[in-house]
Amino acid sequence: MELYVVNTGLFKLDGGAMFGVVPKVLWSRTNPADENNLCTWAMRCLLAVDGDRVVLIDNGIGDKQDAKFFSHYYLHGDDSLEKSLRKLGVGFNQITDNFxxxxxxDHCGGGVGYGSHGQYVMTFPRATYWSNDAHWKWATIPNPREKASFLEENILPMQDLGQLKFVDMNSKSLFPGFDFITVDGHTDKQMLPKIKYKGKTIVFVADLLPSVGHIPLPYVMGYDTRPLITMEEKAKFLEEAAREEYVLFLEHDPVNECCTVKMTEKGVRLDQTFRLDEI
Structure with missing residues (x-):
């Protein structure tokens, strides 16, 4: 299996929302804010190529919404989903799976676009789009807290156009060498891919750990629906990551692609940061 970084662009979110109850004087050390208290975040996806299977993990924010919507998120940077895949020599029609x-x-908006007549079309016409039954129900009948994050135009066309499938929640494996774990603090049944690669275990940590600045346990996003559960999940996962020497692939960290963690007297802390291609 080969792994490649796919950068889809940068956006901004309120620093206080990203760090919850942690004071700005602390979180701004790792994630400095602008004059509007906004911090820059990546939307970094991962491409896994295993024989004929070409799997993209997440797909960024897309471009379907109107200017008012995007004005809240200050999209910037030179990267896009299409441009990054093109650099790798991969076309949209070569993607076999979108996990x-x-x-x-900001994780699934790039998977659906508009056709020539304004109709919804799937960005990856040959791909299976993978979710799970519990999270699908959570997203399509959203609670008021998350409703603004679950946009029908990003979600329903996957099912309407016949490209949605649900993973096996018993095996928790997409295929050999590509497993996943589930966590519930940020949103119900978020899935974190766990991939064997070059003798190491790579975990795509998504919104369980948005950046290296979120490693200390109290540093939990205000966006999380169950922050105390996030803390429990982080504690268990980070202890395992330190013990098993996992490589953590960071979706939202604006600087660091990957990191490792270690156990210290103060608990689990950052060990090393590096690029994926340095593994």
Whole structure:
């Protein structure tokens, strides 16, 4: 199996929302804010190529919404989903699987576009789009807290156009060497891919751990629906990651692609940061 970084662009979110109850004087050390208290975040996807199978994990924010919507998120940077895949020599029609960690707009918006007559079309016409039954129900009948993050135009066309499938939640494996774990603190049944690669275990940590600045346990997003559960899940996962020497692939960290963690007297802390191609 080969793994490649797919950068889909940068956006901004409120720093206080991204770090919950942690004071700005602390979180701004790792994630400095602009004059509007906004921090820059990546939308970094991962491409896994295994024989004839070409799997993209998440797909960024897309471009379907109107200017008012995007004005809230200050999209910037030179990267896009199409441009990054093109650099790898991969076309949209070569993607066989799009594995979606969860269905918030910044993770799945790039999977659906508009056709020549304004109709919804799937960005990856040959791909199976993977979610799970519990999260699909959570996203399509959203609670008021998350409703603004679950956009029908990003989600329903997958099913309407016949390209949606649900993973096997018993095996928790997409195919040999590509497993996943589920966590419930951020949103119900978020899926984190766990991939064997070059003798290491790579975990795509998605919104369980948005950046290296979120490693300390209290650093939990205000966006999380169950923050105390996030803390429990982080504690268990980070202890395992330190013990098993996992490589953590960071979807939202604006600087760091990957990191490792280690156990210290103060608990689990950052060990090393590096690019994926340095493995």
């Amino acid at each position: 979606l960690t969860h269905l918030h707009f």
